[in-house]
Amino acid sequence: MKPRPCHRMISQLTQIKWSLDDALGQLRAMKLHIESAERLGGGIEFEVFVLRFRGRAPIVLKFPSQRWIFNDNDQGLDSFSILQQEYALLVRSHRYGIPAPNVIGYLHPDEGPHVLVIECIETDAVPVDDFQLGRIVKRLHELSSSGIHPVAQRGQSASTTVAQLTAARMAVVARFAELPGTLPTKEFLAHHLRPIDLSPSLLHMDLRPANFLSRDGRLLGLIDWSNALTANPLLELARVEEYGGLTDRFASGYGSSDLRTELQRPLGLCCRLYTAAMLAVVFLSEAPDRSLATIKVKRLKDLLEQLRAVSDDG
Known part of the structure; x- marks a missing residue:
């Protein structure tokens, strides 16, 4: 699952856009x-459709809308490599007991989009139980x-x-909003983030x-x-936490009651900035939403102030 080289000089204007018809052509x-x-x-990079048939189970197709990913969060990533990674990690999930849909096939023609074909799991609107989710995430983090x-x-x-x-x-x-003070540099962040490289x-x-296929509160x-990344689970x-999912039941299922303490220290705050900045960019630029952007920018500002305070104390 090694990533292919990024082709940063490819312009978005030169890319072919793919539709459902292009994906169906591969079938x-x-x-x-x-x-x-x-x-x-x-999302911004991929399309997902369910195909229904007479006399057989439905299937789900996932395919990229174009080959190279260029947006304000990511530059020059290869959508084919990401889809191949999805295929490999779904297979790996099954092997190690992490709930995942069955993979039916992976189509990688010379021309046109790559297409991932998986089983369709019927879901309902009942949220996944946080305790169960915490246990599954802990199991994931214990894998090599x-x-x-x-x-x-x-x-x-x-x-x-x-x-x-x-x-x-x-x-x-x-570019869109005023942020407080001098922003932390990548060198400052890398220094504080170094521990996430340990015990990855x-x-x-x-x-x-959106990424949980569940029924009756059970993650399927x-x-x-x-x-996906390989890093210390704190990340x-x-x-x-920034998604609002670090509940007491999640922490109990994960097997730790002290998760938030670590997230208030410089390392934890730098980890949280990674997500907060991403979410702010999403709602400012990629999927503009004025009200959500206001909330996410405020969250980013709050974390920057907290990081500045604990760094000054240190």
């Missing part, structure tokens, strides 16, 4: 008679990360990647309801490994 060899195709969702080279890590140490991206994303936010685990890094599948727990 011709399967000779499927499709009754309906319904969009389940997707040996041999995994996440695309989002860009071939670097986690501390280097996180520091660079946090600094770059704060600079994007500063495989981190999902997008633990939110953890999907979308695009943001993931900081993201869960």
Whole structure:
């Protein structure tokens, strides 16, 4: 799962845009008679559809809308490499008891989009039980990360990647909103983040309801490994906290009642800045939402003030 080199000089204007028809064209060899195709969702980079048939179970397709990813959060990532990573980590999840949909196939033609085909798990609106989620995340963090080279890590140490991206994303936010004082440099962040390179685990890094396939409060599948990293679990727990998911029941399931204490120290605050800056950029630039952007920018400002206070005390 080694990442392919980033082609930073490729312009968005030269890229081919792919649609559902392009993805369906890759399924011709399967000779499927499709009754309906319904969009389940997707993010900025990928589309997800469920295909329904007469007399057989539905399947889910995931494919990129274009090859190279360029936005204010990420520059020059290869969507094919990310989709191949999703395939590999879903297979790995099954092997080690992490809930995941079954992988039906991975199509990688010479032309056109790569397509990941997985089983369709019927879900409901009942939220995943936080205690169960905490136990599953703990199990994930106990697995070896040996041999995994996440695309989002860009071939670097986690501390280097996180520091660079946090600094770059704060600079994007500063184009839209005034941030307090002098922003921490990537060198300052990398210095404080160095401990996340110790005892690395495989981190999902997008633990939110949109990526939980669940029924009756039970997690049946953890999907979308695009943001995966190999780092100390504190980085993931900081993201869960910024997503609002670090509840007492989650902490109990995870097996620790002292998670928030670590997140108030310089290391924890730097980890939280990584997520806070990303979310602010999403709602300012990638999926603009004025009210959410206001909330996320305020959160980023609050964390910057907290980091400045504890750094001055130290």
